[in-house]
Amino acid sequence: MQRMPCRVHNGIFMSAFQVLVSFVVIVFLTPAIEYAVVMPRAGRQALPFRWTLDILCSMVAYGGWLAATGSIPIALLMTCALMAVTVVASNIKFRVLGEPLLFSDVVVARSFLQHPKFYLFSIPLAGRIALLVLAIAAPFLLWAYSCAAVLPHLIGVGVLLLGGLSIWLYPAQKLAPTPDITRDAGTLGLPGSIIMYWRQWRRSVDLPPPAALQGKPAYDMVVIVQCESFADPARLGLPPDIPLPAMPGLKRAYDIASQWGPLCVSGFGAYTMRSEYGVIFGQEETDLGFRRYDPFLTAGRERDHAIGNRLGAIGYKSTFIHPHDLRFYNRATLMPTMGFSHMVNPGPHASTPDMPYFGDVALGQTIAGMMQAATAPSLFYAVTMENHGPWPGGPDGQSPLHHYLRHVHNSDRMLLDLIEDMSARNSRALLVFFGDHRPSIPGIVMPSGIRDVPYVAISFPLDDRAARQNPAPLTPAQLNHLIIRMSVQP
Structure with missing residues (x-):
């Protein structure tokens, strides 16, 4: 030409x-x-x-x-x-x-x-x-x-x-x-x-280093599960004719949790890294300035704040688990610098229209197997994928919602399985489970000012005195502070 x-x-x-x-x-x-x-x-x-x-x-x-x-x-x-x-x-x-x-x-x-x-x-x-x-x-x-x-x-x-x-x-x-x-x-x-x-x-300046933790591990294992698009369907404002799935895992977690309530996240339908950063680094978005929109872009310069490094300094061995492409948000490079000495990528998974990503129940089983094999105080941070959109559409316009509700029910089942597994163990353990953001389902679940998702923090062996408290709203950074406070024995 x-x-x-x-x-x-x-x-x-x-x-x-x-x-x-x-x-x-x-x-x-x-x-x-x-x-x-x-x-x-x-x-x-x-x-x-x-x-x-x-x-x-x-x-x-x-x-x-x-x-x-x-x-x-x-x-x-x-x-x-x-x-x-x-x-x-x-x-x-x-x-x-x-x-x-x-x-x-x-x-x-x-x-x-x-x-x-x-x-x-x-x-x-x-x-x-x-x-x-x-x-x-x-x-x-x-x-x-x-x-x-x-x-x-x-x-x-x-x-x-x-x-x-x-x-x-x-x-x-x-x-x-x-x-x-x-x-x-x-x-x-x-x-x-x-x-x-x-x-x-x-022009943003780096964060000053945090104070070193003093003490020893309070638990044999700390399990943190960041559940993709996990929300309580009853709080999504869905049409009244939509049958909601039973959520026995979430109900059980509320009944036995040491602390639970709404997690106040800034993103809607995406921006997993904002919630993830808050829980891992413990920094409020208001303190991050213009870094708040994608804090993972500068996370490598703030590694001293990462929960893996902080808990690792008192004896926890940290593992990061994610059943998807670890290049997202540069996790493959960043997580080892954050103190996660082991990276686990469960799979492979054969994608199907009904289950495009690695299932949450299977991921829960993977976590249970890793807990069984642990020989030292351990921190497991898992990120799920099953609830990730897009969800298949259909002529009725509600097919994406029906798919989402089925998948979020599986996430609830994973939560219940983890509760039962950790209850049966003769060990001290902390389970923290939270959603990273609400789902975006065009025409049904749309952006609004209400963006909270559930979180629970459950200490094993169960202590009835700590259960059935009133809900306590937290930001992701405050959830990080709660985890560290519970995980360190002075």
């Missing part, structure tokens, strides 16, 4: 018409697309610096495409397309998860390539077709209509640098002093909030 020649009329690179169209697109069209379409709409303001940030971001995109292709029409087309795709993707995420796009979502691109089914289900059919067309058309357009002349590429570099430098001169600390994405998406716009949050994230 031969690229089309670049035509320069009368020795002038940019005609007056091209200059006018470029000005209209950068100054009016792309900012208007962002302002008119992006969600959330509450708190949206047409502030001068929001519009200016949109213009500067459009300049960066336009300059980048022009520097790459040398073609003004292609640069204009791709600039509009990039803004439209970014806004639509953000709106889809907002409807499903209750948050717009964040700077930290860039790392999702790698996960999307590794496991696309985690993400494609949330994109409407029309959107998938549009993405396919764009993926095919964009490389063709970039090749076929790019220009070999040097001048347009140099002008593109100049526009790119001018826009980028202007954005960098904006005072991120003044525009976004504290993380509040709902507020800042309305005042800074989507591209502006992404860039300012990224700049503030880069």
Whole structure:
């Protein structure tokens, strides 16, 4: 294929018409697309610096495409397309998860390539077709209509640098002093909030090291189970005609727990790593600043806070168990630095439509076998997968819900099995079981301000005096503090 020649009329690179169209697109069209379409709409303001940030971001995109292709029409087309795709993707995420796009979502691109089914289900059919067309058309357009002349590429570099430098001169600390994405998406716009949050994230300081624990292991084994999308169906606000599964495990756990109640998590339908980080590291999201949106990105610099290292210092041997790809959130690299000297990846699992992931009951059996084989005080941290979406759809619109309820019932059975197994052992043990976030089931379970999930902390041998307390709400960080307090004998 031969690229089309670049035509320069009368020795002038940019005609007056091209200059006018470029000005209209950068100054009016792309900012208007962002302002008119992006969600959330509450708190949206047409502030001068929001519009200016949109213009500067459009300049960066336009300059980048022009520097790459040398073609003004292609640069204009791709600039509009990039803004439209970014806004639509953000709106889809907002409807499903209750948050717009964040700077930290860039790392999702790698996960999307590794496991696309985690993400494609949330994109409407029309959107998938549009993405396919764009993926095919964009490389063709970039090749076929790019220009070999040097001048347009140099002008593109100049526009790119001018826009980028202007954005960098904006005072991120003044525009976004504290993380509040709902507020800042309305005042800074989507591209502006992404860039300012990224700049503030880069300025984040590391946490000071924690005080060393003093004492010895209070238990022979501590088992922490982070259960994917685990929630009490009775608290999900489901339609009244939906038969709810019995949850004997959760009921039994509430009856015998030393402490139980709602775990107040920030994510909905995703962001497992936020809950996981809180329970492992014991740091409140309010103290993390802009790291709160994906704390695993900087977790390697805070390893001294990890529960594996802290409990390991007083004699616990720590094991991390997860029946899925350990590359997610870079766990394969991070967990050993967090003090988990053993990594267990149960399986393999033959995926079926009814059971796409490793089952929770089987994972509970794996944990029971590891407890049986333990010869020293041990910490087992397990992350489940059975409840992970997407759940198969159907013509009635409620099939995903029915699949979820069946899987969450299996999670409850795992909890009951672990309770019975640990009750039968002649050993001191602590079982902590919690959900990482509520499920997102479009049209049925939607994002809202109510996001709590259950947690229980059960000490064996059972002590009737500690049972049947009133529920005690905790954050994931506070659950970490509870685990450490119970696991250390002064």
